[in-house]
Amino acid sequence: MAGTTAAAGRGASMNFWRALLVLWSCCSDTVCRGGPGVNVYLSVEETRRLIGLDAELYYVRNDVVSYYALPFKLLVPGETNSLHFTWHAKSKVEYTLGFQVDNPAVMGMPQANISAQGEIPRKESVFRVDLLCTGTFDSEVAMEMQLNLTINSSKNITVLNFKRRKICFKIDAVHTAPATSTRVFYISVGVCCAVIFLVAIILAVLHLHSMKRVELNDSMSESGSSQGLSQPSTQTTQYLRADTPNNATPVTRSDLKELPGCNPEEERHNGVTQASKKSGYPTLRIEKNDLKSVTLAEAKARVKDVAISRERVTFKDVLQEGTFGRIFHGVLVDEKDPSKEKNVFIKTVKDHASEVQVTMMLTESCKLRGLHHRNLLPINHVCIEDGERPMVLLPFLNWGNLKLFLRQCKLAEANNPQAISQQDLVHMAIQIACGMSYLARREVIHKDLATRNCVIDDSLQVKITDNALSRDLFPMDYHCLGDNENRPVRWMALESLVNNEFSSASDVWAFGVTLWELMTLGQTPYVDIDPFEMAVYLKDGYRIAQPINCPDELFAVMACCWALDRDERPKFQQLVQCLTEFHAALGAYV
Template identity: 40%
Template structure:
């Protein structure tokens, strides 16, 4: 049986006592096949006790297992406290008495957390257990954050001694405060929302100039959606409409080739090249740019992909998003895609490889300073902020990964498009017989098997990106054949916890890889947790 443990175990006065969550309970809450010990052989797991475990709205009870390892039962007292009464949660109750003795055989006891159904809120609950050894006593405090939704009945099924079952776990903030109401009206409002969104996009396009318009799905190659948790399918535009819209976008983006100067090759693939260069505007002011283009032997399909993927983020303005600056197209020449650039910026995957000591592009200089856990969490928050902005603009990225991010000298991360990524990072893309190179090992299960993309699929890929940050760009599932990845994920296997990754951070990744899209956390929920975790880390530095 695999054990889920945290980093710090401190001796205590409990003597021989175990307090833990069974593998079935851990699977139900976290989606992991493991046991989580709070006290093991009399040692307190401080990190585990400090970790606030979220309890989704679909789970109404918690289960703990304990055992006295002495020859006699140990006296205990037990109570639960709601930290702030919001009217969303009834008083927690236990299925055992508040005072008694810890048995000498393993026993599972239950805490009921019934929501009132009248208020939607996140309720902090602390379950306190005091165990006496005769000469002294020790207090254990288990922290939980219960999610309660309005007008949602309490689940009727209770699992007191749940056997292990490979079903998707109800994990990490699986509901938001208003999700129930949104889902109830989504079907009725879908058509109206789509019409309103199209109207708003047209109005915004008319009001803004050529450098600040909101792209639509024909150019950005990403589906729009009307509900954050339940995306609504939108009919794909006809090929002639798509071509016409792409031509219109390119016309708005077009800049003169004579204003672009190429200096040096930054990256090169089989048919794609990335140059460093400069761009002079109409007032002759020069700025550093990065230029993406294709070689002379590139096919028309590759040119079309470059243009479609390159303008995916055009018109989006955010400090954590790198969008295309302009396009230069002239007869008989390959198109140029220009991006704003600074000397200290690097591709995030190449930067992580350099941190690992891997030479990139003949660069034999010293590697960057080692990344700390604080650095990794802060960089993950930057990527999260960028992705949140994209979703707020109704853009699904579909290819979140380190190779499609930029990092500067201050470790600030920006999300970029995936233009030329298949050519520049060929080991990250695979074709499964469908004549389409895809980032197989970054895709959510439903995106891999059914090509269903949603905000939750981007969340899955964000979890893989966090894994890349902690491993310094190791290849995910390196031992798994691309043709076997879907079966591997379907059987419940996931990426392993990196050796230097704190359990709290790996738990976040595991939440992102839940089998069901509805069980994955939303981006605001991830932001709250990572910011709190980053604050905890900085307190000890």
């Protein structure tokens, strides 16, 4: 198991590096004023030497500074003792160069083969920085190179900080050859390790096979229960478009204004202030999960003002059913005009549901209450009459749950002319990102974003819902890690897993996993990883692998959402812009 996990992790890590290189040029650049035509980057050879990728890594490209690439601390292996930077400028730009080392006892001050100050060459050239380990300790040293660029014409100063982590090893004064008995011991240990490794591989293969079988059974059972998807199965297919372009058309502010769900005028009418739009997100707010502190009486009191009579509700078809919960397609009669009716989703519980389960259904149904956005689906009404099972009513979308819809697409026939396209999937992702951007501006944390908590109609309009009854209707997506609480472990950020902390940044992490779900048509992420090992797996830098037929540009967006440091993750506004640019590029080729 360990061998398989490590191999998968190395593959995912390589894809992660590749994705970051693309994303650094997509949504994190800031213009350096003055226009002197400055370029500072790592050549293909240097990038291959440091991180094994055949690509140029730009820190400054034609005066545009990548503030996503600069703070990333690249690891310099022990056998690498020099760094090479390529640079040039079209007009006069002066520079000053300086270094800092956090542990001089392990590594001395770096030395460059250029002067500490001067003028950037007009022709493309390379300068070298030597990293000199003292050889007295085995340790990792944090090194920072500061390059200040000054444009004489405007006296504008741009500060570039390049961060590296250098591995240094202790140099032994005396090297003695091992005795014969020592060699025999090492050989014996090696044979034992080989045997253990083979056994681990066999166990890992058996475990993976059993997990895949469980996943397939779960997929079939969930698809079988999705009677609410009114679209015929002949209108979907499992194939996606693979011919995607590498460039993206820039999106202007007017384009974003016309994007469904992201209209600034609509958000202003819904209570978003101008100040919050100018400053991006409000101060990051972190919450803990505290659902268990709410009583049934308190939950009913929260929804009392939207309570209606049960006589106005008529049940039709069962859309989904779990151990103690059900979702129906129903009809709500207008209170003033009984001849008018509208279709609704009805969430309710069975007779044997406990008080805790009823309380959680009502409490979680209030998550989006009072919010108004075209990509959100808050509750309309509730029925909480004494002696009856509580019911929660939401507007009806005729293709129902998004996860079940995607899985029906995957199971459909391949020659279907009504196949869902990759452009459709990206459009769904944009709508979800728009809804989440609105929630972030309103300082609302969803805490359980996933395709299972979204619904879709026949025009591919996607709306985000609450997570009421999701634990019961999608039990394979939730796990208890010994704390007596079922949580969506495979969708959670590391800080949520370890410290039970949730914020808009953790919602961004979950959006990255949701985007992965879209591109795989409803597959379960991290299906071969034990839920108890998820925190260690993420902390070690491993992520889900790039889906088949998923372009690098799209996987780059996912990868950026999974940064361990929550401050390094993009905002939902940035995600909307990146996805919109990619969607526009797809449209130009369809």
